[in-house]
Amino acid sequence: MNTRTTTSFPDHFFLLFCVTIFFTNLHLSPCKAAKSVCNGDHYTNGSKVERNINAVVNYLVQHASSSGGFNTTVEGQGADLISGLIQCRGDTTGKECHACSMEANKTIRQVCGNCIGGRVWLDKCYLRYEHVHFIGDLDTTSYLVQNNRLNATDPEAFGSTVKALLSDLLVKVTKSSNLYSSDSAVDYSSSTKIFGLVQCWRDVSVEDCAACLDNAISALMEVTNGAHNLGGVVYSGSCTARYDTYPFFNLPSHPQNSSPSKKSSNKIPIILGSLGGLITLLLLGGLIAVRRKSKSAISEKGRKQGNEHMQTDMMWGQDLRIFFNMETLVAATSNFHEDKKLGEGGFGPVYKGEMPDGREVAVKKLSAKSSQGERQFLNEVKLVAKVQHRNLVSLLGCCIQGSERLLVYEYLANNSLDKILFHPQRSIELDWQKRLNIITGVARGLLYLHEDSQLRIIHRDIKASNILLDEKMNAKIADFGLAKLFPENKTHVNTRVAGTYGYLAPEYAMGGQLSTKADVYSFGVVLLEVVSGRKNIDFKLPTELHNLLELAWRCYSGGNSEEVIDREIIERCPQEQCIRCIQVGLLCTQTEASLRPPMSTVYSMLSNSSFTNLPNPTKPAFVNATHERSPLYASRTPNLISLSSSSYAPSVNDASHTEILAR
Numbered sequence: 077m078n079t080r081t082t083t084s085f086p087d088h089f090f091l092l093f094c095v096t097i098f099f100t101n102l103h104l105s106p107c108k109a110a111k112s113v114c115n116g117d118h119y120t121n122g123s124k125v126e127r128n129i130n131a132v133v134n135y136l137v138q139h140a141s142s143s144g145g146f147n148t149t150v151e152g153q154g155a156d157l158i159s160g161l162i163q164c165r166g167d168t169t170g171k172e173c174h175a176c177s178m179e180a181n182k183t184i185r186q187v188c189g190n191c192i193g194g195r196v197w198l199d200k201c202y203l204r205y206e207h208v209h210f211i212g213d214l215d216t217t218s219y220l221v222q223n224n225r226l227n228a229t230d231p232e233a234f235g236s237t238v239k240a241l242l243s244d245l246l247v248k249v250t251k252s253s254n255l256y257s258s259d260s261a262v263d264y265s266s267s268t269k270i271f272g273l274v275q276c277w278r279d280v281s282v283e284d285c286a287a288c289l290d291n292a293i294s295a296l297m298e299v300t301n302g303a304h305n306l307g308g309v310v311y312s313g314s315c316t317a318r319y320d321t322y323p324f325f326n327l328p329s330h331p332q333n334s335s336p337s338k339k340s341s342n343k344i345p346i347i348l349g350s351l352g353g354l355i356t357l358l359l360l361g362g363l364i365a366v367r368r369k370s371k372s373a374i375s376e377k378g379r380k381q382g383n384e385h386m387q388t389d390m391m392w393g394q395d396l397r398i399f400f401n402m403e404t405l406v407a408a409t410s411n412f413h414e415d416k417k418l419g420e421g422g423f424g425p426v427y428k429g430e431m432p433d434g435r436e437v438a439v440k441k442l443s444a445k446s447s448q449g450e451r452q453f454l455n456e457v458k459l460v461a462k463v464q465h466r467n468l469v470s471l472l473g474c475c476i477q478g479s480e481r482l483l484v485y486e487y488l489a490n491n492s493l494d495k496i497l498f499h500p501q502r503s504i505e506l507d508w509q510k511r512l513n514i515i516t517g518v519a520r521g522l523l524y525l526h527e528d529s530q531l532r533i534i535h536r537d538i539k540a541s542n543i544l545l546d547e548k549m550n551a552k553i554a555d556f557g558l559a560k561l562f563p564e565n566k567t568h569v570n571t572r573v574a575g576t577y578g579y580l581a582p583e584y585a586m587g588g589q590l591s592t593k594a595d596v597y598s599f600g601v602v603l604l605e606v607v608s609g610r611k612n613i614d615f616k617l618p619t620e621l622h623n624l625l626e627l628a629w630r631c632y633s634g635g636n637s638e639e640v641i642d643r644e645i646i647e648r649c650p651q652e653q654c655i656r657c658i659q660v661g662l663l664c665t666q667t668e669a670s671l672r673p674p675m676s677t678v679y680s681m682l683s684n685s686s687f688t689n690l691p692n693p694t695k696p697a698f699v700n701a702t703h704e705r706s707p708l709y710a711s712r713t714p715n716l717i718s719l720s721s722s723s724y725a726p727s728v729n730d731a732s733h734t735e736i737l738a739r
Contacts, residue, residue: 115193132160160205166257176201212530215313224307231304238303442481452557467521490545508649517551538598600664609642662693
């Protein structure tokens with residue numbers, strides 16, 4: 077994991093002195109490129125580094141507006157690794173964000189040319205790529221300060237007002253639910269207002285955000301003579317701050333709250349009515365009714381307090397992009413109309429929605445019947461909001477209102493992999509190249525989770541229904557409700573079993589021993605499903621074909637692996653490449669976890685044709701297809717939990733979720 081660094085207050089001024097040559101004194105010009113900085117050596121045309129830079133920058137620009145104005149991604153590894161970040165200003169619309177990201181792309185290409193690192197600050201967005209993994213690290217090494225040359229008529233009073241405004245915004249931004257950004261305006265005189273905005277990039281922690289803004293505002297005060305100038309802006313590698321005497325940001329930038337006094341007055345008759353009902357119940361129901369009412373009241377109070385704590389914890393922990401209000405999501409989904417329903421999983425139904433700015437989204441709604449939903453809702457928000465990758469589905473935000481829990485994701489046009497792969501008519505849409513791209517995309521996403529993200533995460537529920545496909549059939553891993561943070565210094569942890577029957581690694585299913593190799597096993601099963609075009613367990617087929625792993629092993633060891641390949645593609649695919657994938661799938665599903673390769677090796681095996689002489693796999697773990705319950709699962713100890721077979725029902729866009737039932 078990357079180690080965050082912070083710059084002390086004295087160090088900041090030394091740094092400020094060192095980079096003074098970059099400071100400019102000019103009238104601020106919105107929507108113009110503020111500054112571009114190019115880093116590192118130059119790459120060779122046609123090299124893998126160049127391809128990775130192009131992939132990173134193109135992905136960020138393409139997805140900036142659709143992911144709520146912020147995105148990160150990583151391409152390659154080792155000597156070829158390129159990481160990137162894009163951040164739009166918190167008040168920008170989707171259209172403005174897209175336009176700014178396009179301009180940032182144009183600028184950074186023109187200025188940085190063949191450099192292996194670069195960044196560009198524009199008025200409404202920031203774009204950066206580097207030859208190192210910088211995502212999640214506080215960057216206070218780069219400052220650019222611009223100021224208006226005109227001074228206020230009363231510099232001291234004006235400066236004091238600016239300092240108070242920016243200090244207030246610094247405090248507010250760490251509590252903000254609106255894109256880690258805060259803006260406001262204060263009256264300076266009867267004819268003059270001062271407008272201020274501060275924002276941190278959303279890959280840093282709350283503490284690092286505060287440190288970045290504290291240093292940035294100090295730098296701004298230095299260059300503007302204590303804010304005596306009528307306007308100023310400071311850009312750093314992790315945040316920005318600005319003030320001016322005209323509204324340079326969109327007003328209003330945040331949804332307005334309803335009047336609290338009106339809400340309170342509406343509650344008075346409800347409270348009185350409830351009190352009267354309670355007295356009646358006490359008189360008529362006796363002691364039993366009293367106890368039931370007390371338990372109900374305590375439960376409701378606890379839930380309301382839980383809602384408040386949940387929102388506060390998520391805001392302070394930077395665990396989400398934005399809170400959506402219920403009215404917006406109701407309008408977007410036509411009041412959750414049946415025609416908008418994409419499907420339903422264990423979490424609850426998922427609906428297609430259209431936001432006011434035209435963006436299409438998928439809204440996942442917690443079912444009131446889901447006993448595990450509350451915990452998994454929080455788990456998904458806390459984890460998905462902290463990771464961003466081209467092969468992971470993007471969480472745009474959430475909604476918490478009363479008993480309602482909703483998650484808002486980017487909408488992916490082709491739904492989940494199982495909807496196409498196992499469909500008798502649609503499977504023809506997946507030619508071999510598309511299938512190979514899906515396989516390598518999932519491998520790349522898992523590699524990021526296991527090794528490259530700021531958090532080390534085990535997904536625990538990799539399966540075809542949790543792999544979503546965009547309009548170009550690019551794969552994105554979804555449903556992090558069961559995902560688990562994994563300590564850096566551990567090889568495995570013991571935990572309760574959760575996941576989907578048929579995709580669980582034997583050491584995890586039998587003893588709750590969890591490691592990254594559990595995801596490797598699940599990936600191997602999915603890989604074999606993609607090559608064969610069939611489910612890993614399918615009782616509709618003849619007995620000898622029930623178990624895909626058993627079939628793949630029998631064919632591989634017998635020298636006729638081509639029998640596993642889907643009949644839909646066998647005539648139009650490079651069989652040698654398909655057989656290689658079958659071998660990789662069997663390597664991933666070996667019984668001994670220590671024999672399974674890590675995802676970095678798996679990805680190299682799949683994407684690098686020069687990776688020759690693959691090791692021979694050992695016999696995989698089997699689930700006896702001739703029995704209703706396998707001896708493997710029958711041997712589980714009583715403290716583990718069994719898995720619902722209902723998880724074989726096809727999942728829906730972003731809604732797949734395994735039911736966990738007590739034995």
